[in-house]
Every structure is written in C-alpha cells, then in structure tokens.
Amino acid sequence: MSSMLATALLLGLTGLAGAFVLYLTARRFHVEEDPRIDSIESLLPGANCGACGCRGCRDFAATCVQRNSLENLNCPGAREGAMKEIASILGVESLPESKRLVAVLRCAGSCKARPIRYAYDGASNCAVMNAVGIGSRGCSWGCLGCGDCTSACRFGALKINSDTGLPLVDTSLCTGCGLCVDECPRSLLELRPAGRRERRVWVACSSRDRGAVARRQCEAACIGCGKCAKECPFDAITLAGNLAYINPDKCKACGKCVSACPTGAIHATFEIKQPS
Amino acid sequence: MKKTFSKGGIHPAAEKTASAAIRLLPLPQKAILPLRQHIGAPARATVNRGDHVVRGQMVAESISAISASVHTPVSGTVTSIENIMTPWGTPLEAIIVTASEEEHEADSETRRLEWEQTLAAKTDLSPAKNITPEEILLHAAKAGIVGLGGATFPTHAKLCVRPENKIDTLIINGCECEPYLMCDDALMRNCAPRIVEGAALMLKATGASRAIIAVEDNKTDAIAAMSTAIAEAGNAAISLEVIRTKYPQGGEKQLIEACTGRRVGSGALPASVGVIVHNVATAFALRQAVTAGQPLIERVVTVSGDIPVGERRNYLAAIGTPLSALPFTMPAGNDIHIIAGGPMMGRGAVNLDAPLTKGCCGLTILSGTRRRLAQPCVRCGACVEACPMGLEPYLLSAYGSRQLWREAAVASVTDCLECGACSYSCPSSRPLLDFIRIAKQRARTIKQD
Numbered sequence: 001m002s003s004m005l006a007t008a009l010l011l012g013l014t015g016l017a018g019a020f021v022l023y024l025t026a027r028r029f030h031v032e033e034d035p036r037i038d039s040i041e042s043l044l045p046g047a048n049c050g051a052c053g054c055r056g057c058r059d060f061a062a063t064c065v066q067r068n069s070l071e072n073l074n075c076p077g078a079r080e081g082a083m084k085e086i087a088s089i090l091g092v093e094s095l096p097e098s099k100r101l102v103a104v105l106r107c108a109g110s111c112k113a114r115p116i117r118y119a120y121d122g123a124s125n126c127a128v129m130n131a132v133g134i135g136s137r138g139c140s141w142g143c144l145g146c147g148d149c150t151s152a153c154r155f156g157a158l159k160i161n162s163d164t165g166l167p168l169v170d171t172s173l174c175t176g177c178g179l180c181v182d183e184c185p186r187s188l189l190e191l192r193p194a195g196r197r198e199r200r201v202w203v204a205c206s207s208r209d210r211g212a213v214a215r216r217q218c219e220a221a222c223i224g225c226g227k228c229a230k231e232c233p234f235d236a237i238t239l240a241g242n243l244a245y246i247n248p249d250k251c252k253a254c255g256k257c258v259s260a261c262p263t264g265a266i267h268a269t270f271e272i273k274q275p276s
Numbered sequence: 277m278k279k280t281f282s283k284g285g286i287h288p289a290a291e292k293t294a295s296a297a298i299r300l301l302p303l304p305q306k307a308i309l310p311l312r313q314h315i316g317a318p319a320r321a322t323v324n325r326g327d328h329v330v331r332g333q334m335v336a337e338s339i340s341a342i343s344a345s346v347h348t349p350v351s352g353t354v355t356s357i358e359n360i361m362t363p364w365g366t367p368l369e370a371i372i373v374t375a376s377e378e379e380h381e382a383d384s385e386t387r388r389l390e391w392e393q394t395l396a397a398k399t400d401l402s403p404a405k406n407i408t409p410e411e412i413l414l415h416a417a418k419a420g421i422v423g424l425g426g427a428t429f430p431t432h433a434k435l436c437v438r439p440e441n442k443i444d445t446l447i448i449n450g451c452e453c454e455p456y457l458m459c460d461d462a463l464m465r466n467c468a469p470r471i472v473e474g475a476a477l478m479l480k481a482t483g484a485s486r487a488i489i490a491v492e493d494n495k496t497d498a499i500a501a502m503s504t505a506i507a508e509a510g511n512a513a514i515s516l517e518v519i520r521t522k523y524p525q526g527g528e529k530q531l532i533e534a535c536t537g538r539r540v541g542s543g544a545l546p547a548s549v550g551v552i553v554h555n556v557a558t559a560f561a562l563r564q565a566v567t568a569g570q571p572l573i574e575r576v577v578t579v580s581g582d583i584p585v586g587e588r589r590n591y592l593a594a595i596g597t598p599l600s601a602l603p604f605t606m607p608a609g610n611d612i613h614i615i616a617g618g619p620m621m622g623r624g625a626v627n628l629d630a631p632l633t634k635g636c637c638g639l640t641i642l643s644g645t646r647r648r649l650a651q652p653c654v655r656c657g658a659c660v661e662a663c664p665m666g667l668e669p670y671l672l673s674a675y676g677s678r679q680l681w682r683e684a685a686v687a688s689v690t691d692c693l694e695c696g697a698c699s700y701s702c703p704s705s706r707p708l709l710d711f712i713r714i715a716k717q718r719a720r721t722i723k724q725d
C-alpha cells in the first residue's frame with residue numbers, strides 16, 4: 001500500500017514540477033501578439049492561395065496589422081464586405097473595393113467543335129500531354145482537358161464539364177486568385193474583371209495559327225478575320241498573331257462583336273439580342 | 277564476358293528485322309527545311325522568297341557557337357519561309373524549296389552516281405593525313421553536321437576540344453540499342469570504310485590517341501564489315517570493341533563506362549574523363565563533308581514495326597522529305613502508333629506532312645495497345661534496378677506529379693537520360709518517365725536560377 005502511495009506521490013510531484021517549468025518557460029518566452037491578427041484571420045477564406053502576395057492568410061492578417069493600413073493589401077478571395085470589416089478592425093478608412101476578377105477560359109474547343117483525333121495513352125496530366133505533343137485534339141494551342149487547373153483550384157470553382165470536355169468556371173466560387181492561370185501549361189485561363197452585373201465578353205480561343213489552319217483544327221477557333229475589331233464602337237479589340245484580344249478596360253460589354261464573329265469564338269455571359 | 281555498363285539496363289526484344297540494304301528514297305519535289313534541327317540557337321535564313329538555290333547550297337547559317345547551318349538537298353526555287361508543324365505538332369519555322377521537273381531529274385541522277393561512288397570506294401585515310409584540325413572543324417561547321425544518333429548536338433562544337441580537357445579516347449558509337457531501328461547497322465554494313473575514314477578525321481580533330489568503334493554483339497554483319505574496314509585502313513589507333521547487347525548501351529555515359537571503365541560524374545561532360553563520343557552516322561557525315569565536300573543533306577532512316585516484312589527497310593532519304601513519302605502500308609485497326617524514332621525514346625508523330633529532320637532515325641509503326649492502365653506503385657523496385665543512371669525513378673516520378681521540383685533536383689533528376697527503362701520495367705505500368713521528364717525540365721530552370 002505504502003509503495004503505491006509513494007509512486008502516486010512521486011509521479012504527482014514530478015508532474016507538478018514539470019508544470020511549473022512549463023509555466024516559467026511560457027512566461028519567459030511569451031510573445032505579445034495583437035489580438036486583431038486573429039480577428040482579421042477569421043474573416044479571411046483560409047485557403048492560403050497567395051493571391052494577395054503574402055505567404056498565406058495569417059501572414060496577410062499580420063501584414064495588415066503591422067502596416068496599420070490597407071494600402072496595396074487586398075484579399076480577392078474574401079467574401080463581400082470582409083475588407084470593410086477588416087478596415088474597421090484596424091480603424092482605418094476602407095479603400096474602395098477593387099474590381100472583382102474571375103477566371104475565363106480562352107478556348108472553346110469542345111468535343112463537338114474539336115473532336116478527338118489522336119489517341120493519347122500517357123499519364124492523364126496536361127503538363128505531361130503538352131510536353132510530348134499537341135494532345136489528342138489536334139490543336140497546339142487549345143485546352144488539353146486533363147484538368148490540371150481543376151486540381152490547382154482551392155475553392156472548387158473549376159470542374160471539367162463532361163459534355164464539352166473543357167473546364168467550367170463557377171463564377172460564384174471563383175475568387176480570381178490566379179492559381180489556375182499559373183497551372184495551365186498553355187496559359188489558357190485569364191483573369192478578367194467580373195464586369196457590371198456580371199456582363200463579360202472575351203475571346204474564347206488562343207490559336208495563333210493562320211485562319212485556315214485554325215479553322216481546320218477547330219470549328220470554334222478565332223481565325224483572325226478582324227470583323228470584331230471593325231464592329232467594336234469602343235476600339236477595345238486588337239488583333240495580334242491571327243488572334244483577337246478584347247481589352248477589358250475599354251470593353252463596355254455591348255455584345256456587338258459576339259454577333260459579328262463568324263465562328264462564334266467570342267463568348268459572353270449574357271444573351272445577345274440578334275439585330276433584326 | 278563482353279563488356280557493358282554496370283548499373284541497370286533492360287533487354288527489350290530487338291526486333292531488328294528490316295532489310296540491311298540501303299535504298300535511295302526519291303528526292304522530294306518540295307523540300308521542307310526547318311531552321312532548327314539541332315540543339316541550340318535556330319539558324320538564320322540566308323535566302324529570300326523567290327531565290328534560286330542549287331543542291332547542297334546553304335540556305336540558313338548558324339549564328340551562334342551552338343547552332344548548325346542548313347542546306348538544301350534539291351535545286352529549285354525558295355517558295356516560302358513559313359511556320360510548319362513538327363511531327364508532334366508544335367510550330368517550327370522552315371524554308372520551303374520547290375524543284376522543277378528538269379532540276380529534280382538532274383539532281384536525282386547526280387545523287388545516284390554519288391551514292392554509287394560512296395558504296396564502291398576503298399578505305400583511304402590519306403585525306404585525314406593532309407588536313408589540319410582547324411580545317412576539319414571548319415568543314416564540319418560549314419556542312420551543318422550534327423550528332424545523328426538523335427541528340428543533334430552540333431558536331432563542330434563537340435569536336436572543338438577545350439584546352440583544359442585532354443581527350444585521349446574517341447568512341448564511335450555503333451551500338452544502336454533502340455529496338456526496331458537499324459539505320460546505323462545498315463550504314464556500318466554498307467559503308468564501313470567511310471565510317472573508318474570519318475573516325476580518322478575525328479581523331480585528327482580532337483587529338484585523341486585512340487578511336488574505339490563500339491558495336492553491340494547482336495550486329496554480327498556490321499562487326500564483320502567494320503573489322504574488315506579497320507584492317508584495310510591499317511591504322512593501329514582505330515580498333516573495334518564488341519560489347520554486350522543491353523539497353524541503353526548507346527547512352528553516352530553507359531558506353532564510356534563499357535569501353536573504358538571510366539565513370540562520368542553527375543552533370544559532367546564526357547570530356548571531363550578524357551573521352552568524346554560520336555555516332556557512326558556522324559562520322560560518316562563528317563567524312564562526306566571533308567572528303568566529298570557534301571553537306572549534311574541526307575541520312576539513313578529505318579521504317580519498321582508492325583508492317584509487312586518486305587516493307588521494313590532502310591532508306592537514304594534527303595533531309596526535308598515529308599515523312600509521308602516513306603513508304604509503308606498502314607496496319608489494319610484503329611490503335612496505330614506512328615513513332616518518329618524508336619519505340620523507347622521516339623515521340624508519337626501526329627503530322628506525317630512534317631519533314632524528315634537531321635535527328636530523326638526513322639519511323640516505327642506499332643499497332644495495338646502496349647500501354648496498360650496504370651496501377652498503384654507496389655514498391656517492388658524494378659525501376660530502380662532498371663535505371664542505368666542509378667536513380668530512383670519511382671521517387672522522381674512522384675516528385676514530378678506532386679510538383680516538388682526542388683526535391684527532384686536534389687535527387688539528381690537532371691541526370692536522367694530519358695531512356696524509358698523505368699516505364700518499360702514497371703509491372704504496374706506506371707507512366708514514370710512522363711512525370712520524370714516534366715520534373716527534369718523544371719529542375720533545369722531551377723538550377724539556372
């Protein structure tokens with residue numbers, strides 16, 4: 001009995017001594033941390049995507065507090081109003097919310113427009129497919145469809161559409177962080193302003209082949225004919241290397257280029273009224 | 277026991293069933309000459325649209341130390357300089373020369389006569405005696421010669437030995453370990469004296485004391501032809517080394533180890549151990565350039581694979597001939613693989629309108645699925661045993677698929693020679709090399725940073 005008591009006492013005392021050492025260490029090495037860092041972090045999405053330029057959400061919060069201003073600091077992934085709340089926590093004036101960016105796919109080579117022409121039996125990975133050749137669809141510029149971008153997205157905003165074989169951007173989830181843009185070996189994703197009332201127009205093709213060649217490879221290719229550039233009332237469309245590009249800063253999303261395009265390479269997020 | 281390299285290696289079925297005779301493939305009416313058929317900077321076009329050019333004329337010049345000029349194999353008019361597609365579909369700038377009927381006939385006749393002379397001549401080492409190393413380098417550069425084994429490194433740059441590297445051994449690589457391909461074998465059987473002459477020129481250019489012509493032991497006819505030619509030449513510095521058949525015996529570092537027992541360190545060049553390796557076809561091309569004054573405008577290519585036996589042949593084809601001009605009957609069925617090069621290291625060809633380039637050893641046509649669905653890694657270590665560089669392919673491949681480029685670089689991914697022995701030996705059919713190749717590319721850029 002006494003040996004049991006002695007053991008319990010000894011263990012208890014050792015534990016107490018350990019606890020005391022821990023207490024002293026914690027006091028000695030205590031780091032005073034601003035509680036605002038925690039409260040700002042709780043407002044962030046926590047995906048550590050790096051789109052803000054910091055090394056993750058915690059780092060972003062710490063930088064905000066350290067600089068005590070929101071100059072050049074913006075979390076594109078934060079929910080609406082979150083940046084205002086962060087500003088009020090810091091006690092600074094909130095900056096006007098910058099334009100929300102979303103990713104768009106600059107390829108429209110669906111299974112129908114661009115059927116599979118070559119068998120590919122390598123690893124199902126865009127980077128690998130791109131390294132060994134043009135991929136199974138015969139276009140050296142377009143989407144390879146293996147979904148490297150979908151696995152790069154930390155917000156679940158990209159999914160391969162089984163009908164078209166192309167990734168589809170869910171704009172309600174897309175934060176415009178740009179991880180997919182860096183991932184695509186053919187740089188097919190582009191960050192564009194979400195636009196007023198979600199109205200966006202973009203060229204859904206990246207082929208720089210000559211018109212006839214591009215058309216042979218894909219029904220929905222931009223052939224560089226320039227009709228859109230002529231039609232645009234705002235001078236927003238430029239042609240370079242057989243490919244049209246719509247400058248998002250000048251574009252007013254009128255949709256005239258969409259109806260002018262002979263191949264349907266220009267996509268819009270809204271219904272185009274056909275000129276009667 | 278014959279010599280070979282010590283680590284790894286595999287024994288795929290050789291399938292060297294093509295006929296050893298070299299047929300002349302008719303000159304193309306329209307030659308497509310890419311400006312970049314080599315490692316290094318693209319050549320710069322020296323002709324304009326509408327210019328008239330003659331057979332053997334330079335149409336694009338090398339503009340940097342690592343680059344090679346391009347010559348036209350046909351006389352005719354430059355019809356355009358435009359972007360074409362490589363066999364695997366990427367764009368590439370090329371000069372297109374179109375020949376008229378008369379020019380085409382005249383060129384074909386001169387070419388036939390030249391080839392007959394090449395086949396008939398006896399070994400003659402006198403040109404190598406009366407020439408300086410500088411002249412040989414100049415000839416090689418002027419003729420646009422590149423390594424014809426597939427790596428396409430400009431030959432003049434390789435022959436130009438830096439003073440700090442003392443080269444004592446020259447190895448002429450006649451291993452041709454890649455299954456199906458027989459172009460080097462055919463060249464050795466038909467033109468052995470020319471290869472020996474080329475080796476003598478290379479000896480002179482590099483100042484090496486001995487040349488070893490290495491041939492795998494499964495090429496008995498080539499061995500016989502080479503030993504006759506060497507005996508005829510009567511130059512004690514040139515010898516024949518018969519080595520064991522094993523893939524990838526033709527790899528530079530593997531061959532050096534087999535022939536000399538020296539090991540080239542990680543990331544080092546063969547010159548660091550005093551050796552230089554050239555392909556037999558390169559030696560042949562050098563001889564043609566120096567002695568016959570012929571630039572690199574044609575090469576031997578193999579057409580083989582699952583096609584009728586009578587069609588598995590070797591051709592002397594002009595650079596710039598469309599691949600579709602190489603005759604073969606397409607096998608029946610849907611699952612046809614046309615590979616530019618051999619089955620181990622070649623690349624799938626999707627565009628047969630693309631031209632034959634200097635580095636293309638032939639076409640391999642395979643039918644049926646060879647690649648099964650990838651299964652999980654079972655950690656058997658077969659790939660580690662197969663790797664001739666002593667790497668760990670399963671690990672490098674995992675780094676590649678997880679984008680851990682830095683870790684891959686630390687694990688010496690840049691030493692990989694992309695021979696494909698790992699993918700071949702994997703019982704789970706994992707696409708190991710696919711990811712290693714990506715990791716290798718990215719690790720290189722990290723190292724440059």
